[in-house]
Amino acid sequence: MPVRSREATVRVKGQTRPVKERLLHVATRLFARHGFEGTSVQDIVDAAGVTKGAMYHYYDSKDDLLYEVYHQLLTMQISHLEEIAAGAGSPEQRLRAAAADVVKTSLDNLDDMIVFFRSLHLLPEDKQAQVRSERRYYHDRFRALVDEGVAAGTFRGDVPPDIVVHYFLSVVNQLGSWFHPDGSLSATQVGQLFTDLLIGGLRA
Amino acid sequence: MPVRSREATVRVKGQTRPVKERLLHVATRLFARHGFEGTSVQDIVDAAGVTKGAMYHYYDSKDDLLYEVYHQLLTMQISHLEEIAAGAGSPEQRLRAAAADVVKTSLDNLDDMIVFFRSLHLLPEDKQAQVRSERRYYHDRFRALVDEGVAAGTFRGDVPPDIVVHYFLSVVNQLGSWFHPDGSLSATQVGQLFTDLLIGGLRA
DNA sequence: ACGTTTACACCGACCGGACGGTATGCGGAC
DNA sequence: GTCCGCATACCGTCCGGTCGGTGTAAACGT
Numbered sequence: 392m393p394v395r396s397r398e399a400t401v402r403v404k405g406q407t408r409p410v411k412e413r414l415l416h417v418a419t420r421l422f423a424r425h426g427f428e429g430t431s432v433q434d435i436v437d438a439a440g441v442t443k444g445a446m447y448h449y450y451d452s453k454d455d456l457l458y459e460v461y462h463q464l465l466t467m468q469i470s471h472l473e474e475i476a477a478g479a480g481s482p483e484q485r486l487r488a489a490a491a492d493v494v495k496t497s498l499d500n501l502d503d504m505i506v507f508f509r510s511l512h513l514l515p516e517d518k519q520a521q522v523r524s525e526r527r528y529y530h531d532r533f534r535a536l537v538d539e540g541v542a543a544g545t546f547r548g549d550v551p552p553d554i555v556v557h558y559f560l561s562v563v564n565q566l567g568s569w570f571h572p573d574g575s576l577s578a579t580q581v582g583q584l585f586t587d588l589l590i591g592g593l594r595a
Numbered sequence: 596m597p598v599r600s601r602e603a604t605v606r607v608k609g610q611t612r613p614v615k616e617r618l619l620h621v622a623t624r625l626f627a628r629h630g631f632e633g634t635s636v637q638d639i640v641d642a643a644g645v646t647k648g649a650m651y652h653y654y655d656s657k658d659d660l661l662y663e664v665y666h667q668l669l670t671m672q673i674s675h676l677e678e679i680a681a682g683a684g685s686p687e688q689r690l691r692a693a694a695a696d697v698v699k700t701s702l703d704n705l706d707d708m709i710v711f712f713r714s715l716h717l718l719p720e721d722k723q724a725q726v727r728s729e730r731r732y733y734h735d736r737f738r739a740l741v742d743e744g745v746a747a748g749t750f751r752g753d754v755p756p757d758i759v760v761h762y763f764l765s766v767v768n769q770l771g772s773w774f775h776p777d778g779s780l781s782a783t784q785v786g787q788l789f790t791d792l793l794i795g796g797l798r799a
Numbered sequence: 800a801c802g803t804t805t806a807c808a809c810c811g812a813c814c815g816g817a818c819g820g821t822a823t824g825c826g827g828a829c
Numbered sequence: 830g831t832c833c834g835c836a837t838a839c840c841g842t843c844c845g846g847t848c849g850g851t852g853t854a855a856a857c858g859t
Contacts, residue, residue, distance in 0.1 A: 410808085426716050428632040431844060443846080444810045453845065508772075509713055512630050547795075550788050554780070558792055561769030562762055568712070569761050576758070584754050588762055591751075592795035614835085635818060647820080648836050657819070805856075814847080825836080 411449040414439045415463075418456045423502035423567075427457060427510040457510060458518045464503045465525045468496055472532050482540035487586050489536055490559065494582035497566050505567035530556055537593070546593040559589050615653040618643050622660045627706035627771075631661055631714040661714060662722045668707045669729045672700055676736050686744035691790050693740060694763060698786035701770050709771035734760055741797070750797040763793050 408416070417438040421430040432453055436446050450456050475489045497504050511522060534556045540546035562585060570581065612620070621642040625634040636657055640650050654660050679693045701708050715726060738760045744750035766789055774785065 429717070432846080433844080442810050444848095445808075447846070448807090448809060508769075509716065512713065513633065550792065551780075554785070554788050555792065557769075557773050558766055558789060561772075562765045564769055564772070565712075565761075565765035568765075568768070576755075581758070584758050585762060588754060588759065588796035589792075590796075591798065592792035594795065636820080637818080646836050649834075651820070652833095652835060801859095803856100803858080805854105807854090808852090810849105810851075812848095812850105814845105816844095818843090819841100821838105821840080823837090823839105826834095828833085829831090 410439070410441055410445055414441070414446055414449060415456065415459055419460050419502045419506060422457065422460070422510065423505040427453075427506070427513050454513075454515055454518065457506070457514060458522070460503055460506050461511070461514075461522045462525070464496075464500055464507070465522070465529065468493060469525065469529055469532070471496060472529060476532060476536060481545070482536060482543050483545050483590065486536045486540060487590060489533060490586040490589055491579075491582040493560075493563050494566070494585055495578050497563050498570060498572075498578035498581065501567055501570065501572065504564070508564045508567065530560065533560070540593065544595060547595045550593075555589075555593065559585075614643070614645055614649055618645070618650055618653060619660060619663055623664050623706045623710060626661065626664070626714065627709040631657075631710065631717050658717075658719055658722065661710070661718060662726070664707055664710050665715070665718075665726045666729075668700075668704055668711070669726070669733065672697060673729065673733055673736070675700060676733060680736060680740060685749070686740060686747050687749050687794065690740045690744060691794060693737060694790040694793055695783075695786040697764075697767050698770070698789055699782050701767050702774060702776075702782035702785065705771055705774065705776070708768070712768045712771065734764065737764070744797065748799060751799045754797075759793075759797065763789075 414435065418430070418435045421434055421438060424430075425434075432443060432446060435456075436443050439446075446456075450459075471492050472489055475485055475492060478485060478488075480488070511519060514522065530553075534552045537546060537552040537555050541548050541552065566581075572578075576584075618639065622634070622639045625638055625642060628634075629638075636647060636650060639660075640646050643649075650660075654663075675696050676693055679689055679696060682689060682692075684692070715723060718726065738756045741750065741756040741759050745752050745756065770785075776782075780788075
């Protein structure tokens with residue numbers, strides 16, 4: 392489905408983003424504020440300055456909109472992780488980079504994270520399976536970095552790497568429930584601190 | 596609200612628990628499986644073998660039922676933590692005990708945890724504030740243990756204790772999203788491993 | 800150059816049904 | 830007889846999704 396040239400970019404309150412993109416953006420925001428079920432399709436289209444016809448023209452359903460939230464973020468984070476994992480440096484250096492990155496990108500997309508950990512179960516089973524598959528891929532790729540460090544003797548070998556990954560990704564998935572962008576710590580700082588705590592716990 | 600003596604304990608599929616208790620139990624289970632909004636009041640009363648009249652006799656609303664889930668678990672965990680914190684042992688020993696306990700009790704009440712981190716935002720604002728207040732109390736009490744360890748020089752002082760607590764409680768809150776009771780690790784083992792990872796990260 | 804057709808982007812009234820909650824009734828224990 | 834512990838029937842609302850329609854810009858024919 393290529394981007395259509397005739398796509399309208401109606402001006403609403405100074406915004407010029409195409410309708411499809413704007414719908415996803417305001418939907419994410421509303422889902423994060425009021426929950427998926429607490430947000431009606433009417434709320435979404437009102438906030439985007441269009442009508443239901445527009446939304447059902449671009450998306451198959453309300454669920455479809457939710458799925459896009461997950462898919463976009465996961466796709467980005469996976470590509471980041473692959474680049475880091477394939478890069479140079481010791482296992483510890485690459486794990487540090489990966490950990491700091493996933494915290495940073497999650498905090499940069501806080502609304503997505505909030506929706507993520509709250510509303511996955513509301514997706515129809517097939518789309519839910521798709522998301523879980525992508526998450527599992529991320530998990531496995533992350534674990535491979537831990538495996539490397541264990542093999543190299545840098546990390547302790549008495550904690551199953553799967554458990555380590557669950558441990559750290561849990562921290563990431565909960566970021567939306569306490570972090571405030573205007574707090575005393577920046578996204579990068581939090582990433583650094585959490586990375587330190589992880590690596591410290593992993594040291595042989 | 597004292598327990599009524601004339602409370603009926605209708606036998607349904609061999610269960611003999613009083614209706615009020617049974618309603619909360621099946622509701623928790625259904626909320627965990629299908630989400631709060633994906634579970635209708637009709638589903639709950641059907642599963643409990645009663646009718647709506649019974650449920651609205653014991654609870655004010657569907658929300659009320661949800662609140663009870665949070666309140667029960669938090670009350671128990673708070674009392675555990677207070678006992679541990681006031682007990683004997685070094686800060687590290689008590690923090691270890693507290694960390695292992697919160698993991699264990701959370702895994703023993705997995706359904707509650709699943710509902711917990713998914714559906715808090717669906718409560719009306721006043722009850723939500725009540726829950727947050729209880730959680731904050733738990734958070735502060737937990738942090739006090741970290742503070743003690745930092746003051747004693749056992750733990751590193753370059754990571755804000757609040758961040759440490761967010762870090763570890765995030766892990767706890769996400770347990771419901773990956774742990775399976777029939778997996779290769781028991782609740783106690785997971786508690787032990789996570790505690791090790793935490794303490795390792797905290798060492799001065 | 801100009802009328803005509805096509806196709807897309809979006810509108811907005813409408814529908815079917817599910818769901819939370821209520822009002823009333825009734826049977827059995829004391 | 831009266832009061833508690835439910836059962837049963839019902840209501841009003843809200844919400845996801847649909848469907849025929851409309852304006853407009855590109856494509857085409859001549």
